[in-house]
Amino acid sequence: MGLDIRLPIGLLFSIFGVLLIGYGALGDKSIYARSLDVNINLWWGLIMLGFGLVMFVLGKRGTKMKV
């Protein structure tokens, strides 16, 4: 099918990543008591952004996954 699914996945995860990183870096830090004092928004946001970018780049290059 014409649309490479990796593009929307990459885009969505990148947006989520940026949102979470922004909120984790700038927002109130006292909310992280419940997540065991881990700034989970920041860290998980970074991971999601990384994954999103990889998916997006793979989709852009149109490399066929060899599975």
Place this chain on the structure above:
Amino acid sequence: MLQTIDWAIMVVYFVFVVGIGVAVKRYVKTSTDFFLAGRSIPAWVAGLAFLSANLGAQEVIGMGASGAKYGISTSHFYWIGAIPAMVFVGVFMMPFYYGSRARSVPEYLRLRFDEKTRGLNAISFAVMTVFSSGISMYAMAKLIQILHIFDAPFRMMGLPQPWIFHFSLVISALVVLAYILLGGLTSAIYNEVLQFFLIVAGFLPLVYLGLKDIGGWSGLKANLDSSYMHSWAGMTNAHTNRLGVEWFGLAMGLGFVLSFGYWCTDFLVIQRAMAADSMSSARRTPLIAAFPKMLFPILVILPGLIAIGLPMQKMMNTNPAAVVSGGKGLIPPKMDAVGQPIVDRNGVAELDYDLATPNMLLHYFPTGLLGLGLTALLASFMSGMAGNVTAFNTVWTYDIYQSYINKGASDEHYLWMGRMATIFGILLSVAAAYMATRFNNIMDMLQLVFAFVNAPLFATFLLGMFWKRTTGHAAFTGLLGGTIAAALHHGLTLPEGGMAGVKGGWLETMHTYPSEMAQNFWTAIFAWTTCFVLTIVISLVTRPHKEEDLKGLVYSLTERPKEGHLSWYARPATLAIIVLGLTLVLNIIFR
């Protein structure tokens, strides 16, 4: 409770869901595009969709609940109750499903057997999918109410709180309707892949935080009775393990009859493989799905275990607001209609296990990640719903409408019919969801009837695909006989402590099973065996089909698919061996 950032995540997700429908709309030109995604889906996409279509409400919430109730033995539903069947359908059955060019599972039955066998399967399947998607919708709307997701915005707009239920139903129906109408199976599959990644993204940090809090694996062990921590220990006797089943009932009932009956014959999942771009992709679809499937217990069962094991001390330290009195760990007691905890005969409070996973999210996730977690939860409900709707519109259009109502119309007409079927399929699901709110017992009975209809199915397919002598009359009678056997067995047995009625024993109680699960497994075993024997006997006394009509439909009359162009590691047989080997290792580690 939810802040702007949480809403932003949810809204962005829904924009993407519908956006995918809009983006693939221009590729939908024929009915094959709409119902089978133009048979153009790459293996890994079809594989993740195969997994995701099954990943409805029952899975994420239900497996968390079972994890809290039964512990690690819940993983049998994956390692015994899914993986072997997924390998079997990919390696042995897909050549006939995909190779026969059948457009649906009932259509395969038409090609292999006859019209009446197809009709029986198509009609029961269509009814089942509508009710399943209705139940999914109902569960989602209920959960949204319980978690108070829309309470604040409704209060702000001055709307009455009971409307939240209606609003949740309507909005989920509209979203699913929009993207399926636009892009058909392609957009359903694409969204399922998106949902797969989202569910992983939403639940992985939950498992991380939960495990970190309870002190890792050793901390979990220290806080739970050892019966929670093993999958096989105590399986020699139904009374010495948490499931209440003995190994034979488990292996035959769950591992063979129920699991093969679902993964190998249910069009909801098979449709994803039929949409693959080639025979080898179709065969690899369930095998690729098997890899994440075998690791899913980490994501869905472990949160339940942590929820029940979490000591009070730790909960007070991190999030005192989430602590409920009278429960165990993060799991609250079940309440009756007037808000009193429900107790069993021994005066012990019954726990509301279904809240295990949602409460874990609320307990650990701060604003931001909470939006992501809840979005993942909603995504899982929607993928289950959409899976049912796409399977329904295909079976309705090809196997009921085209076969019995309007033969020989143009392809555009069937494409139009598919879109109409999507609309009334969703309307019927909404009606089913409301029925569930009014008549809970009717829903329980319907699910029971579906279980009776499904239990014998795999015997018919197994004989049909691997024994060319099997005839149409035999298949049809076998299916009916198996269903009747299931109903009779259920009517004559009861689980321990159960009351005669919807739990069984409505004819007479001849045997008592140690648990409801054991009763279900044995009902399935009886149904399957009856169908198997009946089909063989009747086949031998009825006239066989002509061999030239069975080419491509039966094992002995079909050429083996050629896999020579694939590298050795990408061949279905290689994947199958790796999957089975890893599953064995998992069973040994967590025995």
